[in-house]
Amino acid sequence: METLNIFIKSAFIENLVLAYFLGMCSYLAVSKSVKTAFGLGLAVIFVLGITMPINWLINEFLLSENGVFGTDLTFLRFILFIAVIASMVQLVEMVIEKFSPELYTSLGIFLPLITVNCAILGGSLFMVSREYDFVESLSFGLGGGFGWFLAIIAIAAIREKIRYSNVPAALRGLGMAFILTGLMGIAFMSLMGIDIVSFTSAAQ
Amino acid sequence: MAESTIQEKQAQETKPREPLFGKKQRKLITDPLNDNNPITVQVLGICSALAVTTLVFPSFIMAIAVIFVLAFSNLFTSLLRKRIPSQVRMIVQLVIIATLVTVVELTLKAYNFDVYKKLSVFIGLIITNCIVMGRLEAFAMANKPWQSFLDGLGNAFGYGAILIIVAIFREVFGKGTLLAGTPLEMMIIGPSSDYWIDTTTSAMFGWYMNNNLFVFPPAAMFIIGVLIWVQRAWNKKLIDVS
Amino acid sequence: MFSSRYIIMFIVGLTAASALVLALLFTGFKPMHERNEGLFKKRAILAAVDTKLETKVKNMTDAEVEDIFENDIRQIALNMNGETISSDEITSRGYKGGQPVDIDMKKEKKKPEPDRILPLFVYDNNGEEIYIVSVRGNGLWDEIWGNIALEDNFDKIVGATFDHQAETPGLGAEIKDNPKFSENFIGKEIYDEGDYVGITVLKGDARDGIHEVDGISGATITCNGVTEMIVRGVKYYQPYFEKQNIIN
Numbered sequence: 066m067e068t069l070n071i072f073i074k075s076a077f078i079e080n081l082v083l084a085y086f087l088g089m090c091s092y093l094a095v096s097k098s099v100k101t102a103f104g105l106g107l108a109v110i111f112v113l114g115i116t117m118p119i120n121w122l123i124n125e126f127l128l129s130e131n132g133v134f135g136t137d138l139t140f141l142r143f144i145l146f147i148a149v150i151a152s153m154v155q156l157v158e159m160v161i162e163k164f165s166p167e168l169y170t171s172l173g174i175f176l177p178l179i180t181v182n183c184a185i186l187g188g189s190l191f192m193v194s195r196e197y198d199f200v201e202s203l204s205f206g207l208g209g210g211f212g213w214f215l216a217i218i219a220i221a222a223i224r225e226k227i228r229y230s231n232v233p234a235a236l237r238g239l240g241m242a243f244i245l246t247g248l249m250g251i252a253f254m255s256l257m258g259i260d261i262v263s264f265t266s267a268a269q
Numbered sequence: 270m271a272e273s274t275i276q277e278k279q280a281q282e283t284k285p286r287e288p289l290f291g292k293k294q295r296k297l298i299t300d301p302l303n304d305n306n307p308i309t310v311q312v313l314g315i316c317s318a319l320a321v322t323t324l325v326f327p328s329f330i331m332a333i334a335v336i337f338v339l340a341f342s343n344l345f346t347s348l349l350r351k352r353i354p355s356q357v358r359m360i361v362q363l364v365i366i367a368t369l370v371t372v373v374e375l376t377l378k379a380y381n382f383d384v385y386k387k388l389s390v391f392i393g394l395i396i397t398n399c400i401v402m403g404r405l406e407a408f409a410m411a412n413k414p415w416q417s418f419l420d421g422l423g424n425a426f427g428y429g430a431i432l433i434i435v436a437i438f439r440e441v442f443g444k445g446t447l448l449a450g451t452p453l454e455m456m457i458i459g460p461s462s463d464y465w466i467d468t469t470t471s472a473m474f475g476w477y478m479n480n481n482l483f484v485f486p487p488a489a490m491f492i493i494g495v496l497i498w499v500q501r502a503w504n505k506k507l508i509d510v511s
Numbered sequence: 512m513f514s515s516r517y518i519i520m521f522i523v524g525l526t527a528a529s530a531l532v533l534a535l536l537f538t539g540f541k542p543m544h545e546r547n548e549g550l551f552k553k554r555a556i557l558a559a560v561d562t563k564l565e566t567k568v569k570n571m572t573d574a575e576v577e578d579i580f581e582n583d584i585r586q587i588a589l590n591m592n593g594e595t596i597s598s599d600e601i602t603s604r605g606y607k608g609g610q611p612v613d614i615d616m617k618k619e620k621k622k623p624e625p626d627r628i629l630p631l632f633v634y635d636n637n638g639e640e641i642y643i644v645s646v647r648g649n650g651l652w653d654e655i656w657g658n659i660a661l662e663d664n665f666d667k668i669v670g671a672t673f674d675h676q677a678e679t680p681g682l683g684a685e686i687k688d689n690p691k692f693s694e695n696f697i698g699k700e701i702y703d704e705g706d707y708v709g710i711t712v713l714k715g716d717a718r719d720g721i722h723e724v725d726g727i728s729g730a731t732i733t734c735n736g737v738t739e740m741i742v743r744g745v746k747y748y749q750p751y752f753e754k755q756n757i758i759n
Contacts, residue, residue: 074652079652083486083487084486085320085486086315086319086320086486086489087394089315089319090313090315090399093315140371140375140533140534140536140537141371141530141533142371142393143367143370143371143374143393143396144364144367144368144371144526144529144530144533147363147364147367147396147397148360148363148364151359151360151363177359178399180359180363180397181396181397181398181399181402182397183394183397183398185397186393186394186396186397187390187394187397190390190393190394191390193390194389194390195653195676196617233498233502234501235497235498235499235501235502235505236494236497236498236501239497240494240495240497240498240501241494242494243490243491243493243494243497244490244491244494244495246487246490247487247488247489247490247491247494248487250485250486250487250490251485251487254485254487323680352521353521354513354517354518354521356513356518357518357521357522360522361521361522361525364522364525364526364529365525365529367529368529368532368533371533371536372532372533372536375533375536375537375540375544376536376540378540378543378544378547379540379543379544379547380543382547382548382550382551383551386551443681481680481681481682484680484681485679485680485681
């Protein structure tokens with residue numbers, strides 16, 4: 066039940082983009098058409114879902130005091146996390162290139178940029194600071210990825226429509242995208258009413 | 270980056286020595302402040318840091334951290350640029366950045382624990398701040414160390430400036446204070462006599478209340494959106510670059 | 512182009528160099544990190560008795576905090592039956608320092624209730640004993656915690672501080688940011704003619720003025736969390752005070 070809660074919480078309520086601004090670069094750059102946004106969103110779900118459990122294992126068994134080396138190696142956390150993420154992204158890149166060359170060309174340079182998508186590293190760092198266990202971190206990874214996916218699809222759809230609207234020249238494009246993201250953030254904030262605590266205690 | 274462009278740039282480097290602070294060098298610093306601002310024009314690096322802009326002081330520390338990381342990672346990458354194998358350059362850059370960010374984290378934890386607690390995971394997220402990677406890839410891999418260092422400084426200043434502007438708006442309108450958490454704390458407007466403008470007694474500002482919306486994340490988006498609007502209305506050549 | 516051998520050597524060399532630098536820095540800073548973490552905790556505990564101190568905790572230097580902790584505070588660790596436990600037992604639970612202040616309430620909260628251990632701080636206010644207890648519970652988003660100081664035979668609150676992991680800024684986060692919220696607790700009583708009632712945080716106006724305090728509008732769930740945390744958390748300490756004949 067706790068696992069489901071974490072999924073819902075990370076996908077809707079504490080959305081990585083709309084509540085923490087994570088992964089904004091590719092979110093703004095790749096959200097001009099729904100199709101590419103869809104592909105990138107899926108890739109992010111996949112990378113988040115796979116790197117979180119791996120980073121959890123690394124943090125627990127290599128870096129912590131109770132791990133293999135028996136000393137506190139937390140100062141290597143950033144380096145190892147980012148290395149795992151970079152190699153997983155490489156993997157995804159190879160898979161997409163093989164199975165969907167079309168998507169590969171349209172995602173272009175943004176695929177390697179998933180490595181520096183703050184949502185991925187941010188997810189892993191949140192996982193450490195919130196002390197999730199293995200299953201929880203998997204659920205947080207998938208939920209967070211799904212939330213990111215939802216947000217980028219939504220903004221891409223809005224941006225496709227708003228191209229026909231009469232926006233002041235100076236606000237066109239980027240400026241409008243920021244304001245739209247803010248409005249979406251407010252919309253998502255209304256989901257705060259979901260009472261996670263009583264949800265959990267009712268389940269217990 | 271293609272092998273040929275790197276060689277081209279390297280060929281250019283055999284020119285006579287340049288002054289340390291010539292016109293070209295100054296431009297490296299001033300350009301990112303307006304015409305080529307990393308946030309409002311290049312759309313890089315919004316990710317990691319905006320969540321910390323609810324207060325000015327942590328934003329200021331964040332800006333300093335980014336300045337340090339960006340300038341030095343640019344410098345080190347540029348020093349190593351001829352030795353970095355291009356197949357693994359991304360990993361190499363990330364290792365350099367991650368090391369510098371860990372240095373910042375360890376130092377902050379030792380010297381300013383309160384701010385360390387406030388910034389928490391967002392210090393680590395400097396690693397994935399797209400500005401850092403972006404500048405390494407676009408500039409430091411092809412330019413001399415001193416220029417790269419200046420380019421790093423300039424871009425980080427441009428970034429820090431936006432960060433602090435956003436934070437000032439959010440802190441003043443959201444909490445009614447400025448620089449809270451430092452000895453310089455200013456209580457500007459609020460419902461008690463500790464503030465400069467006391468809304469309980471002031472006839473002019475009696476209606477005023479702190480706007481909680483400014484503390485929430487969407488406010489940062491609105492503020493940047495409006496900043497971009499203002500900047501482009503004033504600097505017409507930037508319109509529709511994206 | 513570079514050979515594969517060169518590439519591997521380069522990566523290994525670079526990583527080893529970075530790891531070495533970081534390891535040195537980490538070892539060098541470690542004493543400062545530990546001291547900072549300790550001070551952060553001690554300040555939060557002392558802040559609960561802020562009204563009884565000459566200088567506010569906020570304005571104290573680190574040395575002053577350490578000094579008060581050394582001279583005026585007696586630390587006790589308890590198990591759930593109200594028995595005091597030794598320093599060795601604290602160490603065996605995984606807290607290296609062996610002091611009650613080293614007990615991590617976050618780790619304890621994850622254990623089943625009967626297995627938990629609790630820190631108790633007794634502040635000596637010129638002969639009068641003030642008991643500072645630590646409580647931890649759930650807010651809206653994540654955990655909330657606090658320290659509550661009680662005088663008058665473990666009945667009357669003299670101060671309280673709260674903190675949180677991730678409550679909403681401007682709403683739930685006010686339990687920490689707004690000093691008025693914790694000031695409300697001062698003078699309230701947790702016993703009603705000998706029966707334990709705890710403190711209730713109410714949404715609107717608190718009427719009885721003895722066991723109820725005003726909540727924060729818009730942050731009902733966080734406030735309910737505070738109520739639950741106090742009612743449950745302070746009660747954990749009751750067996751000890753019964754054993755000491757401080758309460759009946």
